[in-house]
Amino acid sequence: MKKSIRIALAGNPNCGKTTLFNNLTGMKQHVGNWPGKTVEKKEGTFSFKGEKVSVIDLPGTYSLTAYSVEEIVARDYIVKENPDLVIHIIDSCNLERNLYLTTQLIELGANLIVALNMNRYACKRGLEIDEKKVSKLLGVPVVKIEAIDETGKRELLDLAIKSAKSKRKSENRITYGKEIEEHLAQLENFVKGNLGLRTAKPKWISLKLLEKDKEVIQAVSKMKNGKIVLKKSEELQQHITEVFGDDVDASIADARYGFIAGLLKESVKKPKVDKITRSENIDKIVTNKYLGIPIFIIAMYLLFQITFTVSAPIVDWIDGSIGFLTEISMNFFESVRAPAWLTSLIGDGIFGGVGSVLVFVPIIMILFFIISLMEDSGYMARAAFIMDRVMHKIGLHGKAFIPFLLGFGCTVPSIMATRTLESRKDRIVTMLLSPMMSCGARLPVYVLFTAAFFAKNQAEIIFSLYMLGIIVAILVGFLFKKTIFKGTSSPFVMELPPYRLPTLKGSLIHMWERGKLFMIKAGTVIFGTVLIIWFLSSVPFGVEYGSEASAVGIIGKAIAPVFSPLGFGNWQAAVSLFFGFVAKEVVVGSMGTLYGVGEEGLATVLQGSFTPLSAYAFMVFVLLYVPCLTVLATIKRETNSWKWPAITAVYLTVVAWIVSFIVYQGGLLLGFT
Amino acid sequence: MMPLAMCSEGEVKEVHCVGCGEGLKKRLCDLGLYDGTKIKIVKNDISGPVIIKIKDSKLVIGRGQASKIMVKEGRQE
Structure with a gap:
């Protein structure tokens, strides 16, 4: 080939x-x-x-x-x-x-x-x-x-x-000034003589050494004769600084910009007066002191409103198709006289569980499509600017807002995005708080419950949950700043890209990637969990599927009293929360399985065991409690210790319990049911 | 000479010196902000970060950092 x-x-x-x-x-x-x-x-x-x-x-x-x-x-x-x-x-x-x-x-x-x-x-x-x-x-x-x-x-x-x-190699035409050139040449010879370089060019290594590049210094120090080379480079650096009174790295940067300025002078014609661009006009409004935050909130509201409006018919269609497939296959299994457990596994377990999660693929894809449009258009950077003042209150800066924003899609990339923050303190605080940004996986739970209890103002209720997550995060962050994470905030520097028309293709590809990830998750993690739930719901064999006598019913009943003060002390809720630890969307799948009904019947069944108020308290709990396993694993990888994931899991569950308690008991006091 | 954080919107200044840590200084330099560059203050509310225009891009700089960047009157070209 x-x-x-x-x-x-x-x-x-x-x-x-x-x-x-x-x-x-x-x-x-x-x-x-x-x-x-x-x-x-x-x-x-x-x-x-x-x-x-x-x-x-x-x-x-x-x-x-x-x-x-x-x-x-x-x-x-x-x-x-x-x-x-x-x-x-x-x-x-x-x-x-x-x-x-x-x-x-x-x-x-x-x-x-x-x-x-x-x-x-x-x-x-x-x-x-x-x-x-x-x-x-x-x-x-x-x-x-x-x-x-x-x-x-x-x-x-x-x-x-x-x-x-x-196989041409570009040759370096930049001149770094006589003094630096001389020292550079010296060091280059020294590097050539002492280091056995494979792919890197000696001149580049020398330049980086003079610039005090940490990575290159570290790499060289591990090489044979590396120590001598580093010593030489330090000598030369000192010499330059002593004789010319200038930082070497600053002079090198100056030389690069000087080279560029010369080049531009000869090759580019610029207009005398800077035209005021459309970007600047938009920015005047969007970054305005008073208008910025309201515009941002409207943008977020539209994001979710559009997502639901557009996805609703697709969701219905998928829902119908799954129901249809379930019926056909159940009929088929019954007609061939398959054992009852197999029929139950296929019907209750696979179609009931995975099917109810697949319904959410269009919602997640459309959400990511719009987020990608917002990102590519340049608005996200403005949002970071606007939010800087708010973020400052919790000891972070505007850039930390980007991981939070990504958190609305999925907490895993949001934890990963904390890498762009320079200080460790910022990173840890962001990791601890970002799970409270409601991720796409929690959406199915909201959709299910709001459809059952708040059908008229579904979007408003879901929006309120997103806002609640933000508000609780700010309060907790403020508490962190005053207690365990004292100290000054780290520097904030960010480019504000010009507004650009996002490309359809780019956003579609992004949407597809995210949707695929979700479907893979639905096909593996969720499928596995659903099977475990099905098994636990069926043992000891002979009990009615998912009944109180089954293993899952016993577990559920044991933990349910903890949730009684929050309004949802039924064992099905407890069990589904328990399984939701694997992945939050599993809450829906497991409820489908536990109540032994498909997506459509689930709403009716729920109306029997929840009130609107306890349903809201339940959603609040799902919003805030322990993030999924994958998130904890990611935090472990990013912080390199089990300490932070453990803290995250415990503290978030406590916060969730307290907030749900306030919502439910407060709601009762105010006369809601 | 005054800190960037004190400049008003619309002013054109020249960077005199960047008085912050090595790492940030390097980053600012990568973004085109170093001693002698001409900048225009695009946005400066009393609190919150400052937006400046530098070369042909816009940068957001936190208030803390903006107080450490000293600027002087820009040369007329």
Whole structure:
């Protein structure tokens, strides 16, 4: 088989990198994690003119220092895996800042192509970019493309394949100033003489050593003769600082920006006056001191309102189909005189349990579709800005709000996203609080209960639960700040990307990925749990399915009294909460199984054992109690100890009990039933 | 010379020095903010973070950090 060409895509966040990746690979992509890291790794393949090409979408970074995990991942891939070609995607509207990464890719000695993206926006702003000149000055091929459509795609791919085959390495044309150049040359010789480097270039290693790059210093210190090299580099650093009175890393950065400024002067024509862009006008309203928060709340409300309106008919359709399939299969099993347990396993266990969870696939997919639209449009960054003031009250900053936002989809990625926070304290607090952001898996529970008890204002009730989660999180966070997590907040710096029209394709792919994950979960974890529940509901054999005499009934009855003060002291509720620990959506599946009815009948049965008030208290408990197993496992992995997941599980359950208690007892006092 | 946090909306200034830790200084530099860069203050309410325009992008900077970035009158080009 012919070897495929390996291409890596590099670029700043929001430069259209992922759009190009989706454009090139379509559905032929695989999303996973970088080994040992919680950074998402996207790989894909495509063919062009008979060449097989595999593409890696590197994490979006501003630089290639060792500042964040993303940067280390991107850099390590280029240095160690040595792809045939790196395509650097650049936002033409923001050439200067983007080129800073280019200079570092050139320093790395990667076989590089620059793809200038979003030229239409640049044109509108009155920028005239002469890509031939840029290419000449950088010493790297440059193409203009539009990642959202086909513009320049053919040229880019022709060039990419030609360049990949040429095995060319970009040469570094940046001059770092006489003094640094001299020291750099000295160190480079020293590195060449002492270190046996395999893939990395000695000049790059030397440059990074002078820049005091932690990762490179650590890697070198482990190598043979590494200690001598480090000593030499420290000497040289000190010498530069003594003689020229300047920080070496600052001077190197200056040199890069100087090189870029020179390049832009020759190749780009800028309009004299900055036009006020549409982005700025929108921002004036959206980030306004008084309007910001109300607009944000309306946006969140619309998000959920649209999700339910659009998904309702699809849910009904799936619901009907599952009911139909259940009937057919039950009839079939009865007609062939299959043993009663088998009929019960298929009917009660599989169709009743998994079926009732599958109903929620459209809701989760549509929710993620809209979240992805909001993210790609640039609004999410504004939300982080708006929320900074609120977050400050609990000792966090606006950026910590992004994990919280992701928490509305699923707590697992939200825990993973805490990696973008720099301080450990921030990360732990965010991990402890983010499970209170109501995740997609809790939605099925709300949908079921609101349909049964609050059919008229379903969206409002569900919205109130989401808000309650946020409010409780703020209160608990405030308590944390005053007690166990005292201290100053860590720095907050974030780019506000310009508003862009999100692409349908990108959001659809994102939606599909999330929906697939959920379905896989439904097919494995939930399926397994449903089988266990079915088994526990059927033993000792001979009892009526899921009755009080079954194993599950006995367990349920034992823990039910704990929930009596909260209004739902029935054993079915207790058991379903118990199983909900595996995954919260299982609460619905297990209720379907425990009551021995399908999705449709469940609402009626529930009306018999809950009141509207106790149903609300139950939903509050589901919102706040111990997060699912996967979340606890993720917290364990991220903090590297069992201490934090254990604390999370216990404290959240206590909080859930207290809040549900207040809701139920308070509600009774106020005269609700 | 004054801290960025004290500037009013619409002003154009030049960064004089960035008085925060190494790590953050590097990050700001990656984002295009270093000594001598011209910045425009886009948004500065009395509390909360500051939004600045730098090169061709907008940055949100927390109030704490904005107090540590010293700016001076921008040169006219």
